[in-house]
Amino acid sequence: MNKRGSSVLVENVIFIILNIVFLSILIVFLLNQASSGRVLEEKYAKEISLITDYAKPEMRIKMDMRKGFKIAEKNGIDFADAVRVDKNVVFVKLTEKGGYSYSFFNDVNLNEPYPETNFENEYTGFYILIISEAENE
Amino acid sequence: MSNLFRNKIGGDKVISVYWFAIIVIVAGGVIAMVYTFYSSPYDVRELEGEVLANKVADCVSFQGKLNEELFDIEGNFNLKFSEDFFEVCGLNFETENENGWEESEQFFVEGVFYDLDENEIFGFSKGNLNLKADCFIPDKKRKDYEKLSKCVEKRIYSVGISEGEEQYLIKILVGVDKAEKNVKI
Numbered sequence: 001m002n003k004r005g006s007s008v009l010v011e012n013v014i015f016i017i018l019n020i021v022f023l024s025i026l027i028v029f030l031l032n033q034a035s036s037g038r039v040l041e042e043k044y045a046k047e048i049s050l051i052t053d054y055a056k057p058e059m060r061i062k063m064d065m066r067k068g069f070k071i072a073e074k075n076g077i078d079f080a081d082a083v084r085v086d087k088n089v090v091f092v093k094l095t096e097k098g099g100y101s102y103s104f105f106n107d108v109n110l111n112e113p114y115p116e117t118n119f120e121n122e123y124t125g126f127y128i129l130i131i132s133e134a135e136n137e
Numbered sequence: 138m139s140n141l142f143r144n145k146i147g148g149d150k151v152i153s154v155y156w157f158a159i160i161v162i163v164a165g166g167v168i169a170m171v172y173t174f175y176s177s178p179y180d181v182r183e184l185e186g187e188v189l190a191n192k193v194a195d196c197v198s199f200q201g202k203l204n205e206e207l208f209d210i211e212g213n214f215n216l217k218f219s220e221d222f223f224e225v226c227g228l229n230f231e232t233e234n235e236n237g238w239e240e241s242e243q244f245f246v247e248g249v250f251y252d253l254d255e256n257e258i259f260g261f262s263k264g265n266l267n268l269k270a271d272c273f274i275p276d277k278k279r280k281d282y283e284k285l286s287k288c289v290e291k292r293i294y295s296v297g298i299s300e301g302e303e304q305y306l307i308k309i310l311v312g313v314d315k316a317e318k319n320v321k322i
Contacts, residue, residue: 015153019160026164033175046181053188089233102318105189105244107229134227 037071037095044068045092049104057108057133066125068094079123085110107134177321182313186289190311193246196226197307198295205298212299214259222263230264236317241265245312250305268312286314
């Protein structure tokens with residue numbers, strides 16, 4: 001009777017553990033998908049482009065890219081190289097093989113956005129975008 | 138009594154197999170939905186269109202008065218406004234050289250000026266005029282509707298710059314394509 005009782009208990013414990021493992025895998029998958037490098041690259045590139053479309057010369061914009069900073073760090077990408085701008089195209093790269101570009105139509109200069117650093121010269125995860133008047137060719 | 142107990146355990150095991158089958162089906166469904174959601178690009182074209190329409194509106198009429206660049210020296214509407222549009226309004230329709238975008242512009246802007254009796258008196262347009270047709274397709278339930286350009290229309294009233302200060306209704310229509318980067322194709 002005791003033997004049967006203990007086997008029922010073991011079965012129940014295994015059943016619960018399997019359920020927990022299963023749900024954990026599901027939750028990890030969902031969180032990974034939401035903050036994957038590819039998704040964030042697209043999000044940041046479009047966000048920066050839209051911000052620039054709205055912006056006016058002389059504006060200084062501080063953008064929260066802390067999630068992207070963690071991913072870039074994990075993938076061995078220097079955060080200073082995460083955002084590049086070529087003319088009116090923003091290029092965001094957080095993964096080795098990835099990268100996403102998106103253009104803005106506002107005729108302003110968004111040259112050399114740079115990551116913010118603290119007093120110890122460490123990246124804070126924020127990016128600084130400085131908007132200036134377009135140079136007429 | 139002993140048989141009944143054994144059957145009960147057997148029954149429990151069958152239930153747990155079904156339970157896992159249900160979990161697998163539900164998890165599969167959730168994973169499929171999440172994967173589909175995150176593998177589709179964010180569609181920001183409507184936002185872009187709104188911003189572009191606002192910029193054009195600010196350009197042609199600022200603080201309720203028409204831009205002086207819209208008029209020539211004699212005070213008539215400047216027919217060359219379209220040519221100077223980018224410079225006057227501070228816009229740039231160049232895009233990244235991907236998806237064949239270098240060959241066709243991804244934006245379209247049209248501004249039409251009416252008097253208060255809605256008689257058309259002046260107009261300008263810039264960008265890819267082929268996109269304009271997408272703005273008038275009414276069937277939003279069409280399967281490929283998402284792949285069409287997104288259009289934004291704006292109507293503003295403004296006064297002219299001459300002494301009489303005529304009043305104008307300005308209809309601004311903006312189209313943004315960029316489907317390859319905003320819709321799953």
